[in-house]
Amino acid sequence: MGYRYVDFAPGEIYHIFTRGVEKRKIFLYDADRIRFLSLLIHCLPQGQIQSFSVAQKLKQKSEITSSGEGLVDILSYCLMNNHFHLLLKENIDHGISIYMQRLLTSYAMYFNKRSERSGSLFVHPFKAVLVDADEQFLHVTRYIHLNPFAAHLIKDPFEYRWSSLNECVSRSTNKPTCHPELLGEMIQKKEYREFVLDQADYEQSLDDNYHLLIDIDEDKP
Numbered sequence: 001m002g003y004r005y006v007d008f009a010p011g012e013i014y015h016i017f018t019r020g021v022e023k024r025k026i027f028l029y030d031a032d033r034i035r036f037l038s039l040l041i042h043c044l045p046q047g048q049i050q051s052f053s054v055a056q057k058l059k060q061k062s063e064i065t066s067s068g069e070g071l072v073d074i075l076s077y078c079l080m081n082n083h084f085h086l087l088l089k090e091n092i093d094h095g096i097s098i099y100m101q102r103l104l105t106s107y108a109m110y111f112n113k114r115s116e117r118s119g120s121l122f123v124h125p126f127k128a129v130l131v132d133a134d135e136q137f138l139h140v141t142r143y144i145h146l147n148p149f150a151a152h153l154i155k156d157p158f159e160y161r162w163s164s165l166n167e168c169v170s171r172s173t174n175k176p177t178c179h180p181e182l183l184g185e186m187i188q189k190k191e192y193r194e195f196v197l198d199q200a201d202y203e204q205s206l207d208d209n210y211h212l213l214i215d216i217d218e219d220k221p
């Protein structure tokens with residue numbers, strides 16, 4: 001499978017997104033989303049890793065790497081029906097490229113086996129946009145977290161289970177799935193909650209134009 005290998009730079013932050021081929025749904029069941037979230041964590045360590053299936057058989061539990069210790073830091077994410085968004089900080093040379101290859105390959109193998117299909121699951125190369133300013137960073141995290149609300153999948157942005165939003169505004173979590181420290185250095189959790197809500201209705205009012213960046217509209221009911 002051919003994935004994008006570009007000149008990412010350690011220490012820089014990138015908005016990563018891709019969708020299913022032919023705009024097909026890549027998450028059919030909650031079990032698929034749970035698997036993808038597990039892979040987000042499993043694929044983080046630097047160096048070689050076991051396949052997720054082998055780790056499961058050995059009853060090994062994946063734990064999120066400390067900030068700066070994995071291939072990347074996951075700063076925010078959101079899983080939709082036919083696409084996903086990640087905000088990643090690259091920690092080492094080629095970290096994002098290695099991480100995305102692991103993630104997309106592992107999930108595609110799982111999905112194809114479960115669905116009895118073959119061939120590419122994701123449009124590739126995946127897309128990446130450099131986020132190089134604090135203000136841009138805050139707006140991109142809000143954009144990512146408001147995706148399900150803007151697509152009219154939910155009435156309350158904080159109801160959605162498959163994003164990092166609640167982890168970014170809550171005081172604690174039993175099983176971390178992202179690295180919210182950088183966001184926390186820029187804005188307090190209460191203020192970020194208000195920052196998200198302040199833009200929610202506007203983003204939803206954009207309707208079809210909201211997802212033009214990656215040409216997706218199937219998530220709307």
